[in-house]
Amino acid sequence: MTQELSKRYDSSLIEDKWYQHWLDQNYFHSEPNPEKEPYTIVIPPPNVTGILTLGHVLNNTMQDILIRWRRMQGREACWIPGTDHASIATETKVVNMLREKGFTKHEIGRDEFLKHAMEWKDKYGGIIIEQLKKLGASCDWERERFTMDEGYDTAVLHSFVELYNAGYIYRGKRLVNWCPATKSAISDEEVIYQERNSHLWHMRYPIKDSTDYLVVATTRPETMLGDSGIAVHPDDERYQDLIGKQVVLPLVGREIPVFADDYVDKEFGTGCVKVTPSHDPNDWEMGKRHNLEFINIFNEDASLNENVPGPFIGLDRFEAREAVIEQLNELDLMEKIEEHVHKVGYSERGNVPIEPYESEQWFMNMTELVKPALAAVREDKIKFHPAHWTKTYEHWMGNIKDWCISRQLWWGHRIPVYTCQDCAEIMVQVEAPTACSKCGSSSLKQDADVLDTWASSWLWPFAVHQWPEEDKDLDYYYPTNDLVTGPDIIFFWVARMIMAGYEFKGDIPFENVYFTSIIRDGQGRKMSKSLGNSPDPLDLIKKYGADALRFGVMLIAPKGQDILFSEERLEVSRNFMNKVWNASRFVLMNKDFDLTADHINPDKWQNLELADRWILHRLNKTIERVTGLLEGFSFDETARALWDFIWNDFCDWYIEMIKQRLYEGTEAQKQTAMSVAVYVLRDIMKMMHPYAPFMSEEIWQQVKLENEPDIVVAEWPSVSEHFHAPEEAKQADFLKKVITAIRTIRSEMNVPPSQKIKLVGRVHSEAQLNILSQAKTNIAKLTRADDIEFGMDTVKPEFSASAMVEKMELFIPLEGLIDLEKEVERLEKEISTTEGLLKSVEGKLANKNFVDRAPEAVVAKEKDKLDHYAQSLKKLVDHLETMKTL
């Protein structure tokens, strides 16, 4: 079974092989199993036409880690994948595609357009799904859903009908965020505010029956054509006599009232505000309060309509601005123009400034829906990680407005509202009616709009099953356990899923929500296509391997902070993968037996040495730590814990420590060392598997027993009381310190590695002597010494460098090689460090308050330190004296 491994880890040779094998074995598929506890995650469905980004890598790796880990723990793990139809984003792409072919969507009509859109989706959709497979995602692909596939479609319409019947959904004329480019309403969350350098225009409005005028300041002069009032603050002394008067709107000639309203900020501009109820949300409110005229001056594309004076009709809004300014200048009605910086709302998709615009839309009243959803998070039924997101959530939920759910688009779920053309009866139902329920007419017309994308994806955690049908899968897998997603969609999606969960299932949709960080480039800029700073994950997989990409991204993903990504970070983790590979290679090269259950049965191990007990103790600690960290969603710390154990403990120390036994020991010694090494390596592979599924499977195949399963479904390691050995761990630490101290001297004295040394040690206790005597041959090998003498009363050789480790003195006689000056320098440095430590402890103990008030244990510890440092210092000074006399 054992085969030769290459010197360098080559990911390209194994990734596709194992992924196919896992699919063939159907490991990712889950069925309800009453014997097992389910563990469920639903994927945040990526846009169907999207391609994999580093953001996807980040959050899908986390989900895969959770799923693979829980699967190994014996849970019935089910990760449900799928894609989102992404109404506005996809429609925009299809429209662009048609434009290139020379059509507009209106030219070909709705049905034809939808055909094109579906073709486009079939052709370009789902690329991202294939890319997720390259990443190693262990989704249950048999359960893949699309938010517009057949059953899902029904679920969305069903939810609409239910909410309509409950009285939550209504149609109304409101001011909405209007995107003139796509000619559709968009939600508040789709508006992106950007800072712009602009102007504040101060315009004069003549007062009726007077030669006087007042001055209003505005950032949007063109909207003056729709003004129907002037507002001032009720307490503003400057304008008291104006309240109740009329002014004559320039260019239009309309007489409009001056009134007082609290909303006005006296400090801004002149304190007089022009009020355009149809084109500003605040003015809309004031218009309602003061019964003003609502004058809509825009067409759907934001050009001026016939409600403005003739010369302006048909102008685009930006042209209109210039025209208004010019006319006012000519009439000497422009008082002044100031520089002004303000934020302009842009349509996320259309990428043009949005226009507050009055239109008929469908709305969802959120008042009742919010209540249980808010309580669930407050009462910790749903936990956010990091927890501070609960504040953001509560703040938004507490100030929620009605949700505009209709979009003037074609790609999506068409609103299931039918109006009889004869008697105006309205029918709201899932199945399209064939005749009017009131008059029997067959002349029915369906509402033209489609639903906001989020009004379908908010059902995701249960609509991926057969909901609203009775469904045993739904019963088994709902509520799901964990959700991993970006904080940018906490309102769009997370909050709404919680509301939908309660409304339609009467239960939470998930227990935990882990919010990932935002990935930025090395300079902290957002990843974007235009900056070209957004690497293609597929290229990275080719270059570094999927495992290294996964591990690397986890390593740099701190909880709750932005991630600064750069390729160097991946080199680091590729190096780590190579390290793990080579450590495995070492073990396999030295394993000269076929693995049996006895080899990995700790009860059968004979004559364990200190190094063995130490590494097993460390293994225990690592299993405990890694499991605990995963439970707390600490993906980065888990990666670091694995790194530390594998590289520092296992590779740098344990493997080096057993080489002597392997190369020079007896058969029995060799077998013990190898058994322990194999045992540890097996657990390392299991713990690495969620992070590095491909490599861990490849290695696992070499160290598993014949009747054991593939690593995907192998058992997650658990802590063994057997291996608990804190005393031995301390002893091993002492041993390591001794070895390091000797190496330091060699290095600082410039003793070449080829030069063997003599070593004399004067120990401080029998215990120390014991440890060192037993490890003598090992110490010799690891420090390249050929003559070692340890004892309580060993004599210090005259020409020697020295060091102290836990009150033990080490001497390296290097007659002829030792550089006296260097050694004096070294000792002086050491002395000064020790003096510093001593001083600090003395200072503490000299403080009466400290001795009196600090806990006894803390004081005792300090006294111990004092004693230790004082002794060390004395010996170091002694050594220095002798050196100087030579």
Place this chain on the structure above:
RNA sequence: GGGCGCUUAGUUCAGUUGGUUUAGAACACCUGCCUUACAAGCAGGGGGUCGGGGGUUCGAAUCCCUCAGCGCCCA
């Protein structure tokens, strides 16, 4: 304007409820090594007083106040 968060070696970050260490790691840097797992490696080393100021405490990177800078979200 409101809310949330951040500020620790050249860089990116750890540092759990204040006390096992005059602050740890990785990368970068310096020195020496191709030592039969790994040069994508091994051994060793230098480097920060924890954004500024104030306070609580026997003791603060860690808690409180304040100032400054940066970032995000919402209006």
